[in-house]
Amino acid sequence: MTDLKTSESPDLQVDFDIHSPEDVEGVYDVYRELRGERPVAHSSKYGGHWVITSYDDIHDIVRNPNVFSSRVLNIPDSIGQDGEMIPIQIDPPDHTQYRSIINPLFSPKRMRDLEPRIRDVVTELLDDVVKKKKVDFIEAFAREFPSRVFLALMGWNLDDAPQLNHWVDTMVLGVPGASEEENNAVREAAGIEAYAYFAEMIDARTENPGDEEDITQILMNSTFDGRELTQFEILNILLLMMIGGLHTVQGQIAHTIIHMAENPQDRKQLVQNPDIIPSAVEEMLRYESAICPARIATEDVVVGEVQVKAGERVLIPFAAANRDPDKFDDPDTVDLTREPNPHLAFGAGNHRCVGSHLARLELRVAFEEIHTRIPDYRLDPDDPPVRHLSQVKGVHRLPLIIGESL
Structure with a gap:
C-alpha cells in the first residue's frame, strides 16, 4: 500500500478544469490522453480532486455508494443548493426510501x-421552425421543448420558464470568465431565488389545495x-428536478442536431429508416454524454493502482467512460445501430437517473x-454553434439553416 501513488505524486498532476470554456471543443481529446497516460489523474482545481477516465473504474465507482458517497456531487462542492439535493446527494439507506417515492x-x-x-408539443414548435430559413435551434426548439413538457408534468407555470431556465443556467454554468468566488456568489443567489419560488408555490398550494x-x-x-415530507425536503427534490428536467435534454438534443448537420449520411439513415431512431438515441447518448458528476471517498480505497484517500473527491465524466475503446469498438465513431451499447449516460447503480424514461x-x-x-438542415459556417463545458455539457447557441444540407 505504501508504494501506491497518491494525490501528491507529481506524475499524476493535470491542469484539468471541467468548467473551462477553452477545453469545450477538445475535451474528448483530453479524456483520450488522460485515459492512455493517467486514467486516474489529479487536478489542483477547486481545492483538488481526482479525474477518472476509464469505463471500468467509473462503473465501479457509481455502483459502490458505501465507499464513494454522493454527498459531494459537484466540483466546486455547491452550485447554490442549500443542503443535499434529494435523492441524488443522499446515500443508502435513506436514498432507497426517497427513490421509492420518486420512481x-x-x-x-x-x-x-x-x-x-409530447408529440403535440414537438409538432407545434416545428410548425414555426419549418417556416423559417434560419433559426437558433436552442431558442426555437431545444430549450422550449423540454421546458413545456417538464413544466406541465410538474404543474409549474409555463410563463415562468424563462426565469426557471435562467436559474438553472446560472447554477450549472456560473458566469463565464468570473472567479470561483464570484461564481459561488451568483450560484448561491440563483439558488436562493429558486428556493423562494418553490416555497411560495408550496405555501399557495397548502392554503388552497386543488x-x-x-x-x-x-x-x-x-x-x-x-411522516410527511418536510418543506425543506420537497424544496431540495424540486430543485434537483428543475435542473435535470430543463437542462440535460436540451443539451442532448442540441449535440445530436449538430452531429446530424455535420454528418448528413447519419441524418439520412434516420430519415430513410425511422425504425432505428431508438437505437440512434442510445448511440447519441453514448457519443455525447452530458453529465459529469463527482463523488467523495468515505475511506481509503485503491482505484486503478492509485491510492484515493478518505475525504478526497473524484470527478467521473460519463463522457470519458463512454468513449473508452476497452468497452466500445471504434468509440469515436457514431454507429446508429450499435449493439450492445452499455453506455453510462444515465449513470448506474442506485443513483441511476430517475428521469431516464x-x-x-x-x-x-x-x-x-x-x-x-x-429532412435537410445544416450549420452556418459563418455562425457556428457555441458549446459550453461544465458538469452538464451543453450548447448556448445553435444557428441552423433549414431545408439545406451539406
Whole structure:
C-alpha cells in the first residue's frame, strides 16, 4: 500500500478544469490522453480532486455508494443548493426510501402515457421552425421543448420558464470568465431565488389545495418513513428536478442536431429508416454524454493502482467512460445501430437517473418528428454553434439553416 501513488505524486498532476470554456471543443481529446497516460489523474482545481477516465473504474465507482458517497456531487462542492439535493446527494439507506417515492412518478408506463402530449408539443414548435430559413435551434426548439413538457408534468407555470431556465443556467454554468468566488456568489443567489419560488408555490398550494395530479402535488402528499415530507425536503427534490428536467435534454438534443448537420449520411439513415431512431438515441447518448458528476471517498480505497484517500473527491465524466475503446469498438465513431451499447449516460447503480424514461421518450419523439418534417438542415459556417463545458455539457447557441444540407 505504501508504494501506491497518491494525490501528491507529481506524475499524476493535470491542469484539468471541467468548467473551462477553452477545453469545450477538445475535451474528448483530453479524456483520450488522460485515459492512455493517467486514467486516474489529479487536478489542483477547486481545492483538488481526482479525474477518472476509464469505463471500468467509473462503473465501479457509481455502483459502490458505501465507499464513494454522493454527498459531494459537484466540483466546486455547491452550485447554490442549500443542503443535499434529494435523492441524488443522499446515500443508502435513506436514498432507497426517497427513490421509492420518486420512481413511480417517472415509471415507464407513466411516461408512455405522456407520448401524445409530447408529440403535440414537438409538432407545434416545428410548425414555426419549418417556416423559417434560419433559426437558433436552442431558442426555437431545444430549450422550449423540454421546458413545456417538464413544466406541465410538474404543474409549474409555463410563463415562468424563462426565469426557471435562467436559474438553472446560472447554477450549472456560473458566469463565464468570473472567479470561483464570484461564481459561488451568483450560484448561491440563483439558488436562493429558486428556493423562494418553490416555497411560495408550496405555501399557495397548502392554503388552497386543488385537484392537481401533477408531480409537485404528489410530492406534497407523500410520506417518508411514515411522516410527511418536510418543506425543506420537497424544496431540495424540486430543485434537483428543475435542473435535470430543463437542462440535460436540451443539451442532448442540441449535440445530436449538430452531429446530424455535420454528418448528413447519419441524418439520412434516420430519415430513410425511422425504425432505428431508438437505437440512434442510445448511440447519441453514448457519443455525447452530458453529465459529469463527482463523488467523495468515505475511506481509503485503491482505484486503478492509485491510492484515493478518505475525504478526497473524484470527478467521473460519463463522457470519458463512454468513449473508452476497452468497452466500445471504434468509440469515436457514431454507429446508429450499435449493439450492445452499455453506455453510462444515465449513470448506474442506485443513483441511476430517475428521469431516464422521460428523457428517452422526449428524444425519440423529437427525432422522429424533426426528421420527418425537416429532412435537410445544416450549420452556418459563418455562425457556428457555441458549446459550453461544465458538469452538464451543453450548447448556448445553435444557428441552423433549414431545408439545406451539406
